[in-house]
Amino acid sequence: MTNAYDPNGYEKGRADGFEKGKKDGFAKGLEDAKALKDNPPLNEISLKWRELQCADKLTAKFGSSVTLNDRDMECLKETVKSAIWRLEIFANKQSVPIVLKIFKGPVANQDLTELNMYRKASGILPDLMPSIFLIEEGINGDDIWVFMEFVPQLKGQIIFTPDHFDRIIPSLAKLHAQTYNDNFYNHWDTFADWLPRYDSEATSLERQKMQKGTLEYLDKSEERPEIKQRLESSYDRLRSILKKGPIYFLELIQAGKSIIHNDLQTPNIGCSNVGDENWNIKFIDWEGARFAPCWFDMFNLMGVFFAYRKDWRNEEEAVIQRCAHLYAAEMSKYGIQFNGDPIRLYKMAYLQRVLERSLYLQLQWAIEGQKSAFLLEGYLEKINIWGKELGLH
Template identity: 80%
Template sequence: MANAYDPGGYKQGRADGFNKGKQDGYKKGIEDAQAASNNPPLNEISLKWREFQWADKFAAQFGDSVTLNDQSMECLKETVKSTIWKLEIKVKQQSSPIILKMFKAPVEDQDLIELNMYRKASGILADVMPTIYLIQEGMSGDDVWVFMEYVPQLKGQVIFTPDHFDRIIPSLAKLHAQTYNDGFYKHWDLFADWLPRYDSEKTSLERQKTHKETLAYLDIAMERPEIEQRLESSYDLLRGILKKKGPIYFPELIQAGKSIIHNDLQTPNMGCGNVGEADWTIKFIDWEGARFAPCWFDMFNLMGVFFAYRKDWRSDEESVIHRCSHLYAAEMLKYGIRFDGDPVRLYKMAYLQRVLERSLYLQLHWAVEGQKPAFLLDGYLEKIKVWGKELGLHS
């Protein structure tokens, strides 16, 4: 046995200690790695959640303590303008998804419209917008973070058909009725300085500019053989309408009333948490196109755009228009709003007005400049020819 004077015993003890430390260090390293995999470093959202004590602000809304699940965060979409995250919070041992939309600085006009809808209109339109839980200004510079209710998109929940219009129109009428005519102007102070208005001087000048450019692109298009063939039978008719009328083709639409419209009623922009029930509770998402305009425009946005893209449903279009136009008028009547005239005519006027004041220009512009395929041009030309004659736009 080595004694105190035996250097071999010292060396052996030091070697044993080194090996023991090495084994303990390896074991601790494994434990730390496992802990790191179970509790990865907090990302920016989790850090900001703690820094700004958002749990306390959420607790005030939910009436109980709220915790953020740092391990359940999904980036749904990112663009140069914004990022959308799906997060998870726990309240009373119940987990719930929420949405965080980050508006990146500088916030441009279209995004400012959506952001202001959340800031200023959510109280008025609470039944048809996601609940806004928290808006935090000045994040990471001048970014704005908006925490809101998660509403599952219709896209992905249903195979969409014209029958589904019947489930959406009651909520659309509720949206319009809440800001219809005087209902909008009594909240003038909320909207005056940022929400586009159809009757404003700025919007009027934009319509006149688009009207002139549509005429110009129509002539340029006739010089392109591949487009001229599509336009040949409609050119004289179109030029006559554009030269003699417009840019307001149907004053009856303005007389029928204006309201805040959503203006982009695609299935990703409509959410519903009860698609299994007879009456859907629709909430409209993504409000960057919102404006104060003739309320019938949203019926074009809902049905007209659908039928323009879905040729397989064209044979049902007239019957669906008749059913849904009358349904919309009946739903508006529940709020005391009565339209003069035939609802089907008002819908067709809204369709042609929007096509002639904007959509036709876009199709011609894309075709001439080669930016996008002008898929919808032929359908729009047919509607101008048939419905235009029916509505007295041309003989």
Template identity: 70%
Template sequence: MTKIGNFGGYEHGRTDGFRKGREDGYRKGHEDAQALSMNPPLHDISLKWREFRCADQIASHFGSPVVLNDHNMECLKETGKSSIWKLEIAANQQRYSIILKIFKAPVNEQKLIELNMYRKVKSILPDLIPDIYMIVEGVNGEDVWVFMEYVPQVKGQVIFTPDCFDRIIPSLAKLHALTYNQNFYKNWEVFEGWLPLYDSDASSLERQKNHERTLEYLDKAMENPELKPRLESSYSNVHSILKKGPIYFPELLHAGKSIIHNDLQTPNMGCHNVAEETWNIKFIDWEGARFSPCWFDMFNLMGVFFAYRKDWRGDEEAVIQRCAPQYAAEMLKYGIQFDTDPVMLYKMAYLQRVLERSLYQQLHWGIDGLKQVYLLDHYLEKLNVWGKELGLY
């Protein structure tokens, strides 16, 4: 017969041991949580910063050793294509914000355009692109990391009104003048093979395809119960205009081509000095860059703004009458003179872009149910009014 012993003492000891273990585990967990709050684990950015010795390479831009603040990192934007982080470093006994833009693999044509603007064109446009501190290839496989100057976006710094165009146009004209016609081609080896050209065979073919698709979708829209009422009064004029395409204004080509930014929204323009009369704009997010008629960027700057901002449309004509000549005057400072009236060139650029791209986009979205077509009516109005004024019908 087996002797069981003091069973009650065993149970008491087991209970005490369980309680003590639980208390010790709680205390250890609390201590670990406190330690983590004081020294949280390093973010992947901090680990890669050390792995690629970023501090050593970035130090040359600041003239002193650089230290990354591992615990002050803010993700400003996250998409499937890229991540944008605002980091903090210490240098020269001061704190600085810098930007890390992570281009996620695969690096497609649009990403390559922006990367090459940073890799190759910064020296040609030194004051118009943020300073590039370091580019790291092959991170986590095929990602590309670009460390660059932090330039506060115009968006959020000011209440944006058409008066802001006056302060942006000098920097825009400088961008265009530095890459205008022969200024571009003398640096052809920098751009060859990666920057889209307006008059290339590929661009011409795409323009022709868009032209054909626009005519096709215009007719489809007349069979769409939602779009037909919006198109009926304009259909004849627009159809007649489209038959003259896809190049509607040779004057635009004669006026010259430059590198255009192609997406001049306020988040894509940075400025350190918005409190001053003159803004030194640095342009951000270059994936839409191309060598095209320089006046297209005036449409990208002003035309798109007025298309979306109904509250300012009553001032549109007056702003055009002021800003188009201002742009021409800024270009003249670089020795570039336009033979055609600047207001007419602006309106030509507006209609050319609508006819070769924006009208098709609106019709495509509406017929295929992809997005709301908020701008269709405004574009049709411009085609009717300015199309007649410029002799397109």
């Protein structure tokens, strides 16, 4: 007996099979997804963590066994030179965020400065730097991994205003006092072969090169009508002042040097208790660290803020008055007395940094079109007003 072909039955069977396959596939997908969620594949950090036995090495630091949470990792920042990860570990029956900073090899000199601050200076400045838990070298060839304390950045926690300078300056003075003049030289063996120094021959030659470059950009500005117009009222004055450099104020140098952070923006200032009256400040990202006039960090903290924040310019003089005296008073708590007027020293630090570096960069960006030179007019105004006040012209 021959079975008759039933086209309707064939199509129904085909449709039923498709639906069953779809349901089975969906169920299998859910099962696989649940398995991945419960047991995620280990990424490179997790694998290296186990290979290097980091948990065992951190046990002594935390006083208990340590476990890495493989499911909670966030890359906060990555460049060609480094990467910063926020990790979570479990220790003492609680969750603890930590930071992993990866220095990608070969490590450049500027990154070596930051790395050596973590290797060698954290014991000298323990209250002002993140705690360093572990440093592993030779990862994937030349990479260096630094596991350190997670300190929440001020950026994102508060809307920053000049009133917050008062919360930061006591910690800044403490940083400077601990390495001020002889206190630095007492640790000479720790810093001698790697920390840039303002009084070194290499740094002096760099300032001379920058001075020459600034004068050359001034000359080039004469060939660019739009830039020539911006410099018209300042050109002759600038040439005259620059030829007096590259050191413009011996009084500033004589006021004393210390280790400075050199990049005091809110992403580089951490605080874990912004709700309290007295902030527990720790400074983050030390690649610009150097031994230099201590007042430079007051420029890095306040001068750069006001240069970018035109909405606060009307407050600038009053804030300088208050904060320069506050910094001097905080330094005096450590037995450090400045002979000069604090406001005058701040203005000297501002002009010295602008004339030896910032002005060069603004002119370079304006002429070569690398970036917008929107700070140029503000710097020129300060050079004119404060330069006259301080006897530069």
